[in-house]
Amino acid sequence: MKLARTFLYIILGPVIVCSCIPSGRDYGKEMYEEKCANCHGIEGDGLQQLYPxxxxxxxLEQNQDKLACLIRFGTQGGLVVNGVKFEGKMEGQHLLSDVDIHNIINYISKNINPNLKQVTITEVGDQLIDCKE
Ligand code: HEC
Incomplete structure (x- = not known):
């Protein structure tokens, strides 16, 4: 019995301690910089007529409810952003999980475009179920 308890402490101790120390990592920022910033820029300024x-x-402000689908499935065929027409193609990021997409959206709405609202993981999940490719 005592042995079992000691064993439990050895297993659970590090888990409890580790989960209490904030990792200091911002996954949304890391993901954004890895998956979006090449084209849209670290600050989200885009690049001339190439990337909006x-x-x-x-x-984006008018289509925030489509952002999760846009990230997963991409978009093409052209769109107008702030009066400028873009006629490019954005590939879908099929390997990103719902959680990754959630983190990216909230990173953008917190740091790049504060006119967007924060979303919950449930909202993102619901949106992704309804995506039209
Ligand atoms: C390889 C370049 C590239 C990458 C990487 C990329 N995009 Fe795009 N994105 C584009 C292009 C090009 C368009 C315009 C497509 C068109 O003309 O139909 C676009 C359009 C958009 C739009 C709609 C227009 C606007 O600016 O409001 C959003 C939102 C967007 N991208 C978000 C993202 C996010 C978030 C990521 C990262 C997960 C990302 N993109 C990754 C190239 C890229």
Whole structure:
């Protein structure tokens, strides 16, 4: 009995301690910088006529409810952002999980385009079920 309890402490101790120390990592930031910033820029400014901005982007603000689908399945065929027409293609990021997409969206709405609202993982999950490719 005593042995079992000692064993439990050895297993659970590090788990409890580790989960209490904040890791200091911002997964949304890491993901954004790895998966989006190449084209849309670290600050979300976009790149001339090639890549649309995310910062102060009217298109994104009007289509926030489609952002999760846009990240997973990409978009093409052209769109107008702040009066500028873009005729490119964005590939879908099929390997990102719902959680990754959730982290990216909230990173963007917190740091790049504060006109967007924060979303819950449930909202993102519901949106991804209804995506039209
Ligand atoms: C390889 C370049 C590339 C990458 C990487 C990329 N995009 Fe895009 N993105 C584009 C292009 C090009 C368009 C415009 C597509 C069109 O013209 O139909 C676009 C359009 C958009 C739009 C709609 C227009 C706007 O600016 O409001 C959003 C939102 C967006 N991308 C978000 C993201 C996010 C979030 C990521 C990271 C998960 C990402 N993109 C990764 C190239 C890219």
């Amino acid at each position: 901005p995310l910062k102060n982007a009217d298109y």
